[in-house]
Amino acid sequence: MGEFFHVPSDLQHSYLGLVGWHLEEALIPVLAGLLLALPLAQLCVRLRWLYPPVLWVTTVLYAIPSLAFFVVLINWTGQSEITVMIPLTLYSLVVLVPAIVDGVRSVPEETHAAATAMGFGPVRRYLQVELPIAVPAIFAGLRVATVSSISLVSVGALIGNQGALGNLLADSMFYHRPILAVSSVVTTAVLAMAVDALLVLCRRLLTPWTPPARERGRGAPVSVPAVAEEAR
Amino acid sequence: MGIVTDSRIHGRRSRAAAALIAATAAVALLGACGSSGSGGDGNPLAPAKAAAGQVVVGSNNFAESILLADIYGEALKAKGLKVSYKPNIGSRETTYGLIKNGSLTVLPEYNGALLAYLDPKAVPTSADATDSAAAAKLDPALQLLRHAAAEDKDAVVVNQGTAAKYHLTADSSIADLASAAHELVLGGSPEFQTRQQGVLGLKSVYGLDFKSFKALDAGGALSEAALKKNDVQAADLFTTDFTIAKEKFITLKDPKNLFGFQNVVPLVRKDDLPQKGVDALNAVSAKLDTTTLLDLDTKVQADKKDPLDVATEWLKSVGLS
Amino acid sequence: MSIFHFISDFFSQSAHWHGYDGIPQRLWEHIQYSMLAMAVATGVALPVGLVTGHTGRGGNALALLATAGRALPSFGLLVLLFVIIGLGLLPVMIPLVVLAIPPILVTTNEAVRSVDPAPVDAARGMGMRPLRILAQVELPVALPLILSGLRSAAIQIVSTATIAAYVSFGGLGRYIVDGLYQRDYEQVVGGATLVAGLALATLGAFWLAGRLAVSPGVRHR
Numbered sequence: 183m184g185e186f187f188h189v190p191s192d193l194q195h196s197y198l199g200l201v202g203w204h205l206e207e208a209l210i211p212v213l214a215g216l217l218l219a220l221p222l223a224q225l226c227v228r229l230r231w232l233y234p235p236v237l238w239v240t241t242v243l244y245a246i247p248s249l250a251f252f253v254v255l256i257n258w259t260g261q262s263e264i265t266v267m268i269p270l271t272l273y274s275l276v277v278l279v280p281a282i283v284d285g286v287r288s289v290p291e292e293t294h295a296a297a298t299a300m301g302f303g304p305v306r307r308y309l310q311v312e313l314p315i316a317v318p319a320i321f322a323g324l325r326v327a328t329v330s331s332i333s334l335v336s337v338g339a340l341i342g343n344q345g346a347l348g349n350l351l352a353d354s355m356f357y358h359r360p361i362l363a364v365s366s367v368v369t370t371a372v373l374a375m376a377v378d379a380l381l382v383l384c385r386r387l388l389t390p391w392t393p394p395a396r397e398r399g400r401g402a403p404v405s406v407p408a409v410a411e412e413a414r
Numbered sequence: 415m416g417i418v419t420d421s422r423i424h425g426r427r428s429r430a431a432a433a434l435i436a437a438t439a440a441v442a443l444l445g446a447c448g449s450s451g452s453g454g455d456g457n458p459l460a461p462a463k464a465a466a467g468q469v470v471v472g473s474n475n476f477a478e479s480i481l482l483a484d485i486y487g488e489a490l491k492a493k494g495l496k497v498s499y500k501p502n503i504g505s506r507e508t509t510y511g512l513i514k515n516g517s518l519t520v521l522p523e524y525n526g527a528l529l530a531y532l533d534p535k536a537v538p539t540s541a542d543a544t545d546s547a548a549a550a551k552l553d554p555a556l557q558l559l560r561h562a563a564a565e566d567k568d569a570v571v572v573n574q575g576t577a578a579k580y581h582l583t584a585d586s587s588i589a590d591l592a593s594a595a596h597e598l599v600l601g602g603s604p605e606f607q608t609r610q611q612g613v614l615g616l617k618s619v620y621g622l623d624f625k626s627f628k629a630l631d632a633g634g635a636l637s638e639a640a641l642k643k644n645d646v647q648a649a650d651l652f653t654t655d656f657t658i659a660k661e662k663f664i665t666l667k668d669p670k671n672l673f674g675f676q677n678v679v680p681l682v683r684k685d686d687l688p689q690k691g692v693d694a695l696n697a698v699s700a701k702l703d704t705t706t707l708l709d710l711d712t713k714v715q716a717d718k719k720d721p722l723d724v725a726t727e728w729l730k731s732v733g734l735s
Numbered sequence: 736m737s738i739f740h741f742i743s744d745f746f747s748q749s750a751h752w753h754g755y756d757g758i759p760q761r762l763w764e765h766i767q768y769s770m771l772a773m774a775v776a777t778g779v780a781l782p783v784g785l786v787t788g789h790t791g792r793g794g795n796a797l798a799l800l801a802t803a804g805r806a807l808p809s810f811g812l813l814v815l816l817f818v819i820i821g822l823g824l825l826p827v828m829i830p831l832v833v834l835a836i837p838p839i840l841v842t843t844n845e846a847v848r849s850v851d852p853a854p855v856d857a858a859r860g861m862g863m864r865p866l867r868i869l870a871q872v873e874l875p876v877a878l879p880l881i882l883s884g885l886r887s888a889a890i891q892i893v894s895t896a897t898i899a900a901y902v903s904f905g906g907l908g909r910y911i912v913d914g915l916y917q918r919d920y921e922q923v924v925g926g927a928t929l930v931a932g933l934a935l936a937t938l939g940a941f942w943l944a945g946r947l948a949v950s951p952g953v954r955h956r
Contacts, residue, residue: 191722192473192480192501245890245934247897250911250927254738254920260517261503326805333808340901340915342503351814352502355635356477359718363815367808374806507918601903604916626755629913630903639822640903 185361186368190353193343197365201373204346208332209377211267215274215327216320222275223282224308233283240276248273248334252341261342270334274327281323285316318392321385325378332374336366347373469687472500472509472518476632477715478566478654478707482522484725485702485710486680486695490520492735493694505605505632506531513681514553520695523681525561526674527568527611534610541675557684559695561677562702566654568611568633568673570600570666576647577664587667588620591648600624601646603632612650615672624648654704656712678702694734701732738924745925756909762929764905768896769933772831773889779832780839781881788847788877789869797844801837809834809895817902827899834895835888842884846877878949886941893934897926907933 187197195203226233251269259265289312297311313320336348343349347366354362386392469490473483480501487497500518503509510531512518525544529536532551538544541561549558570588577583580594591598606612607627616622628645630636633652641649642661651658651665658665680695710728713719729735745751751758787793809830816826850873858872874881897908910926913919 191720192484192499194499194501241890241938242931242935245894245931246927247894247908247911247930249897249908249915250923250930253911253915253923254927257920261508261512329802329805333806333811336808337810337898339810340912342508343501348808348811349502351811352475354814354818355631356480356502356715357718358635358715358818360815360818363811363818367811367815370808370811371803371806374808375802378802378806505916505918507916511918604913607913608917608919628903629900629909635818636822636903639817643822645822645903 185359186365189350190357190362193349193353197369200347200350201369204332204335204348204370204373205377207263207266207335207338207344207346208270209328211270212274212324212328212331214267214271215278216324218271219275219278219282223279223286226279226283227286236279240279243272244276248337249340252338252344256341261344263338263344265341266335266338266344270331273334274331277327277330278320278323281319281326282316285319285323286312288319289315314389317389318385321381321388325381328377328381329374332370332377336370467496469495469497469519469691470500470517471497471520472503472512473522474506474509474632475502475504476634476652477721478652478711479522481710481714481721481725482678483520484721485698485729486520486522488722488725488729489694489698489734490691492729493690495688495691495694505603507605513556513683516555516683516686519683519686520691521681523558523679524566524676525558525679526676528558528679528681530609530611530615530674534614537671538674541677544675544677545679552681555683555685557682559680559682559692560699561679562699562707564678564702564704564707565676566652566678566704566707567668567676568606568650569653569668570616570648571641571651571658571663572648572666573641573644573661573663575644582664582666584664585667586664587669588616588622588672589669591666592621595622595624598624598647599626599628599645600648600650601628601630601637601640602650603637604629605632606650611673619670619672654708654711656708656716660716678707697734698729701734741921741924742928745921745928751925758929761905761907761909762933765893765896765907765930765933768827768831768899768904768906769889769892772828772835772892772896773885775828776832776835776839776888776892777885780836781843781885784840784843784881784884785847785869785874788844789865789873791848794844797840801841804833804837804840807833810898810901813898813902822903824904826902827896827904830898831892831895835892838884838888838891842887843877843881846880846884847873849880850876875950876953879945879953882941882945882949886938889937889941890934893937894930897930 189195189197189200193200222236226236246269248269251272252265255265255268259268293311293315294307297307302311336345336351339345339348339352343352345351347370350362350366354360354366469487471483471487471490473479483499483501487499491497500512503512506523506527509518509521510528513521525541525548526538529538529544529548529551532548536547538547545558545561552558570591572580572582572591576598577586580591582590600613600616602612607629608614610618613624613627616624628640630640630646630649633650633655637646637649637651638655638657638661640646641651641663648666651663653665657663679699682692682695706728710724713724714721726735746758754760783797787797807830812830812833813826816829820826847869854872854876855868858868863871896906897911899906900908900912907926907929910922910929914922914924914926
């Protein structure tokens with residue numbers, strides 16, 4: 183069991199150091215993706231003709247394998263964390279834009295009209311009405327983006343040990359030590375599930391008006407709404 | 415798709431608001447990128463350029479290279495130099511560029527392989543001639559230090575099945591594959607396919623035209639597994655690989671010296687390594703022979719010892735720590 | 736050198752068009768890996784999604800399964816399976832199948848579960864058996880959403896099948912991995928372009944399938 187947490191010296195990190203680094207490399211892109219996706223999604227809601235082409239572009243971007251993205255970027259950003267984080271930001275964007283667009287579009291017309299009648303300007307209406315109602319959809323997208331980001335960081339191991347926990351995989355092959363690969367995969371998966379659970383918790387705290395019962399019992403929607411899956 | 419909000423009512427104002435939000439987010443993102451970029455400074459793997467006074471020891475993507483980097487780095491530390499490591503970077507095609515542009519200061523190299531990379535046509539006749547031929551082609555900022563007696567060559571290795579089928583023994587040479595090659599799949603690292611000391615040389619020097627080439631890894635677990643499983647019938651392995659003996663693979667002789675002399679040698683940046691560092695690495699080379707290297711490799715790859723521990727133990731045993 | 740330079744250079748080299756290392760061969764390998772993984776994933780996830788969606792049971796277990804499936808890193812799983820069971824197609828297929836199951840499972844379940852109960856009740860009133868209701872009422876209505884789940888699974892498989900190249904297999908990933916180690920960006924960009932092209936073709940195929948298979952009465956866009 184000790185071997186599970188024992189990281190070979192060439193990775194220059196403790197086990198927890200790798201975990202922290204992995205989270206940093208995975209989560210900063212999701213955050214950046216969210217910051218980019220919010221305005222882009224808002225544009226897509228306002229300008230309806232913009233949405234289909236945006237969807238097409240994002241789908242093509244999503245189809246480009248992460249490794250290819252990394253290798254091409256090495257030319258500009260070197261074998262560094264940034265090289266890993268730029269594609270992950272794009273992938274997050276791809277998942278988040280449709281999630282937010284669908285979320286904002288799901289705001290009922292009456293709600294919209296009521297806010298306008300109360301004298302809300304567009305900014306205030308966006309921040310206080312549309313965005314909160316879209317929160318569940320946004321979080322659905324965030325969950326997919328985050329979990330996929332945590333998984334993809336590992337591929338960074340191939341461009342000169344930039345894959346945090348993924349670097350254990352290369353070492354596992356170099357040193358003929360399967361336990362290192364087990365440690366990498368198990369830790370990454372646990373990390374992804376933990377962050378995912380945390381996001382679910384955040385959403386519940388942010389949207390106290392949605393009854394938690396919606397998530398239990400018969401006929402309950404399955405975890406991530408299909409909309410977010412469709413967006414990938 | 416949900417209920418559609420009527421955007422026409424709110425037209426221009428909301429568009430302006432959207433633009434405002436876009437601008438804010440873009441600025442925030444730039445900030446985030448900038449900070450994460452500079453935040454990389456605390457990470458030993460991130461810096462693109464070596465900091466002044468810091469010796470950066472790099473290595474290629476295979477176990478022995480990482481071990482050699484540890485030996486060099488620890489020997490330098492023992493002389494009071496500030497050392498950081500950048501292990502498992504990739505193939506020579508990448509690492510040579512990095513030491514040239516100053517991202518690395520020291521790199522464990524093999525004189526013949528380096529020469530073949532710099533000058534594919536060179537046919538040196540001794541280890542020293544290999545050094546001087548390589549030195550002549552090196553970037554002016556770089557220098558080869560004294561080479562060790564330790565050699566680790568690429569070698570064409572066949573599995574038992576292939577050996578039995580084509581009557582190959584320990585005395586057979588690569589040339590003996592000539593008539594059989596077109597029936598065989600050759601395995602090696604992806605870069606082996608485009609190297610002179612690789613598929614190109616096997617064709618031009620020995621006239622071998624394999625049925626196909628299967629890209630594996632640099633003499634690592636994939637190559638061993640593929641050869642054992644007969645996915646490939648011949649593979650490029652390193653002569654210091656302990657699995658050759660373990661799996662009873664047969665190493666073919668290289669009478670035309672395609673793989674040349676492959677002595678372990680430190681490649682360094684002249685201006686970034688002080689004289690005491692040069693002396694320390696030359697002292698390492700003086701002590702390192704092939705038997706020692708094989709023994710150290712086995713400790714790391716078979717006995718599952720940490721390369722850094724193996725490196726420091728050995729340095730201590732030869733009085734270099 | 737711009738990206739477009741790389742692309743045009745890659746595709747104009749005749750050496751890239753034939754032999755075991757040529758584009759047609761690599762493309763065909765890639766399609767084979769993708770189809771195989773897709774067939775297995777669909778075979779597992781589609782029936783489970785349909786039945787759970789129809790009965791409305793097992794939502795929690797499904798959610799947990801989908802989350803766990805998504806959380807497993809594909810590349811890590813590939814290397815882990817290689818070091819444990821050795822070289823073979825299985826270490827390549829398992830990560831791809833694991834990757835594709837959650838989207839298929841979740842969307843299928845959601846699609847069937849959210850079918851308007853009125854026609855289902857009507858069908859039941861007409862004396863239809865559950866299996867017939869599923870096949871003749873729920874499935875046609877749920878088809879557009881189910882197809883979208885299959886589509887996103889297929890796109891992810893096509894993109895991720897590149898990792899097969901890391902453990903000695905062929906496919907379009909060969910160009911990307913070889914290009915990385917040979918420091919040949921032309922190959923990397925060419926390979927990435929081919930993968931993106933294949934993904935677009937997959938999108939097109941699903942669009943066509945939707946046109947042909949979805950009943951006009953259900954087509955709402």
